Amino acid sequence: MAKSDKPALSSRKVKGDKLKANKKTTAKRIASRAVPAERGRDAAVLDRLWDTIESRRNADPSASHSARLMSRGTAKIAQKFGEEAVECLIEAVRGESKAALVAESADVLYHLLVLWVDADVRPDAVWAELTRREGVSGIAEKASRLRALRVSQDVETKKIP
Numbered sequence: 001m002a003k004s005d006k007p008a009l010s011s012r013k014v015k016g017d018k019l020k021a022n023k024k025t026t027a028k029r030i031a032s033r034a035v036p037a038e039r040g041r042d043a044a045v046l047d048r049l050w051d052t053i054e055s056r057r058n059a060d061p062s063a064s065h066s067a068r069l070m071s072r073g074t075a076k077i078a079q080k081f082g083e084e085a086v087e088c089l090i091e092a093v094r095g096e097s098k099a100a101l102v103a104e105s106a107d108v109l110y111h112l113l114v115l116w117v118d119a120d121v122r123p124d125a126v127w128a129e130l131t132r133r134e135g136v137s138g139i140a141e142k143a144s145r146l147r148a149l150r151v152s153q154d155v156e157t158k159k160i161p
């Protein structure tokens with residue numbers, strides 16, 4: 001850079017200060033988005049539970065409930081998940097006991113994880129999908145799907161002779 005092209009010292013200092021300020025703001029933004037330690041621990045329970053269930057794939061069905069479920073096949077696993085989901089929704093509609101709803105919710109999650117292990121779905125894939133959806137309103141997402149459907153139907157209509 002020719003001497004004359006160099007920004008004046010004061011201008012470079014301002015730019016440097018701005019950069020520092022931006023870095024600070026970015027760091028603050030990232031820190032504010034970071035998962036609090038408490039929440040991180042709770043979410044990690046699901047990762048650990050998936051690993052445990054996965055480790056039971058070929059275990060003795062008389063010693064492991066997960067092994068027993070998986071030995072009975074995908075249809076049975078799906079059926080158990082459905083039953084637990086219904087029990088959970090019954091507790092929610094009844095609305096009498098938060099503790100009962102919490103217990104039923106844990107049953108649903110356990111059975112959902114058995115279903116994932118059986119289907120070779122890793123929790124990371126689901127977490128990534130949830131992360132991808134973060135900040136996208138369900139209303140806006142549905143509206144964009146409907147718009148896309150209408151466009152594709154128009155295209156098909158034009159193709160009809």
Ligand SMILES: N=c1c2ncn([C@@H]3O[C@H](COP(=O)(O)OP(=O)(O)OP(=O)(O)O)[C@@H](O)[C@H]3O)c2ncn1[C@@H]1O[C@H](COP(=O)(O)O)[C@@H](O)[C@H]1O
Nearest residue numbers: 049052053056063064065066067068069080106107110111
């Ligand atoms: N979170 C759970 C969990 N939640 C529910 N359950 C079991 O799920 C079963 C549901 O009972 P049901 O009578 O509805 O089902 P069922 O016995 O299959 O009855 P049928 O429909 O076959 O007649 C109970 O036996 C519960 O104990 C669980 N079993 C295991 N886990 C976790 O999985 C880990 C591994 O468990 P094992 O695979 O048993 O070693 C454990 O350390 C836990 O962390």
